[in-house]
Amino acid sequence: MSDRGVLLVNLGSPSSTQVADVKRYLNQFLMDPYVVDLPWPLRRLLVSLILATRPKASAHAYASIWWDEGSPLVVISRRVQQALQQRLDMPVELAMRYGEPSIEQGLLALAQRPGVREVLFMPQYPQHADSTITTSVEEAKRVIAKHGLDLKLNVVPAFYNRPEYIAALAQSVQPYLAEGFDHLLLSYHGLPERHLRKADPTGSHCLASGDCCERASAATATCYRAHCSHVSRELAAALGLESAQWSQAFQSRLGRDKWIEPYTEARIDELAAQGVKRLLVACPAFVADCIETLEEIGDRAREQFIAAGGEELVLIPCLNDQPQWIDVLADWARETPALA
Numbered sequence: 001m002s003d004r005g006v007l008l009v010n011l012g013s014p015s016s017t018q019v020a021d022v023k024r025y026l027n028q029f030l031m032d033p034y035v036v037d038l039p040w041p042l043r044r045l046l047v048s049l050i051l052a053t054r055p056k057a058s059a060h061a062y063a064s065i066w067w068d069e070g071s072p073l074v075v076i077s078r079r080v081q082q083a084l085q086q087r088l089d090m091p092v093e094l095a096m097r098y099g100e101p102s103i104e105q106g107l108l109a110l111a112q113r114p115g116v117r118e119v120l121f122m123p124q125y126p127q128h129a130d131s132t133i134t135t136s137v138e139e140a141k142r143v144i145a146k147h148g149l150d151l152k153l154n155v156v157p158a159f160y161n162r163p164e165y166i167a168a169l170a171q172s173v174q175p176y177l178a179e180g181f182d183h184l185l186l187s188y189h190g191l192p193e194r195h196l197r198k199a200d201p202t203g204s205h206c207l208a209s210g211d212c213c214e215r216a217s218a219a220t221a222t223c224y225r226a227h228c229s230h231v232s233r234e235l236a237a238a239l240g241l242e243s244a245q246w247s248q249a250f251q252s253r254l255g256r257d258k259w260i261e262p263y264t265e266a267r268i269d270e271l272a273a274q275g276v277k278r279l280l281v282a283c284p285a286f287v288a289d290c291i292e293t294l295e296e297i298g299d300r301a302r303e304q305f306i307a308a309g310g311e312e313l314v315l316i317p318c319l320n321d322q323p324q325w326i327d328v329l330a331d332w333a334r335e336t337p338a339l340a
């Protein structure tokens with residue numbers, strides 16, 4: 001038996017679609033200083049304002065996509081965990097940064113497994129962001145210190161540039177292209193521009209010019225937008241697409257700050273105005289379908305596109321528990337070098 005265990009980590013969902021549960025989840029999520037990066041008093045004030053109205057609207061949105069077994073994100077992640085467990089000779093646990101199963105529960109479960117001393121910490125995010133990966137790693141460190149766990153954390157980094165990920169994504173998108181399409185929109189989760197600047201170790205590269213993300217720099221290693229652009233370019237190349245056949249945009253903006261552009265909402269209207277009738281949308285910031293894909297794109301963006309003159313918007317499912325993706329995760333778990 002291995003001295004390693006795997007912890008798959010994703011964002012998490014409310015425990016139910018009740019407004020009170022959604023409110024509790026949003027409070028935990030938005031009070032995370034890596035997500036709303038304001039000093040505590042301002043963060044508390046802003047989040048309290050958001051919590052006055054958003055839980056009701058979000059609960060309604062969650063209810064529209066909820067499955068009998070629970071939140072799609074958590075149910076799919078659980079399926080991935082189980083499928084991965086069948087391929088690996090080491091324990092595999094699932095954890096969510098917000099809600100349950102928590103990172104604390106996941107790490108404690110691994111710590112109780114005889115012989116496990118190293119955790120392969122696998123955040124399920126293709127692109128780096130402090131609001132996703134950094135906060136999860138920091139939470140894991142906090143839990144290890146709090147319980148004095150004898151566990152080493154081996155973090156598998158964002159995989160935007162791993163050819164196996166691009167190949168699995170291309171394989172999942174290809175059948176939809178084969179059915180005919182006018183345009184493929186790659187819609188990524190958005191991020192406040194301020195987060196990009198903060199993550200830039202050079203302090204001067206990100207957003208200094210329109211094409212900063214197309215040029216290699218010391219900032220590239222932690223630049224969310226550069227990672228998205230990399231995935232888009234590589235995916236389009238793998239699919240043999242011409243530049244006019246696809247574009248990239250950013251969804252899910254919250255609040256009044258400037259987030260990275262172009263916004264998906266604006267792009268949907270532009271594409272309809274350009275005469276696109278059959279629009280395919282893939283969401284490569286997510287490996288599991290969730291409220292952001294199923295409700296925001298599959299329901300709301302579809303309605304918007306049709307109202308603007310489009311005929312059909314097809315949401316391409318995330319990698320979810322597709323076998324080719326589970327194989328990739330299993331290979332990465334086996335091949336990640338042990339910590340010294």
Ligand SMILES: C=CC1=C(C)c2cc3[nH]c(cc4nc(cc5[nH]c(cc1n2)c(C)c5CCC(=O)O)C(CCC(=O)O)=C4C)c(C)c3C=C
Nearest residue numbers: 011012013014035058073129131132189254285290291292
């Ligand atoms: C300041 C707000 C937010 C930042 C920054 C942010 C970054 C970010 N999020 C994801 C992935 C997911 N986000 C999801 C839901 C979601 N995201 C925000 C806000 C920010 N996200 C909110 C308020 C919500 C909840 C839903 C809503 O009320 O609209 C989800 C889905 C969760 C689910 O249960 O299905 C995912 C996944 C990434 C990758 C990211 C940074 C790049």
Ligand SMILES: [Fe+2]
Nearest residue numbers: 011189252292
């Ligand atoms: Fe989000």
Ligand SMILES: [Fe+2]
Nearest residue numbers: 206213223226
């Ligand atoms: Fe950048």
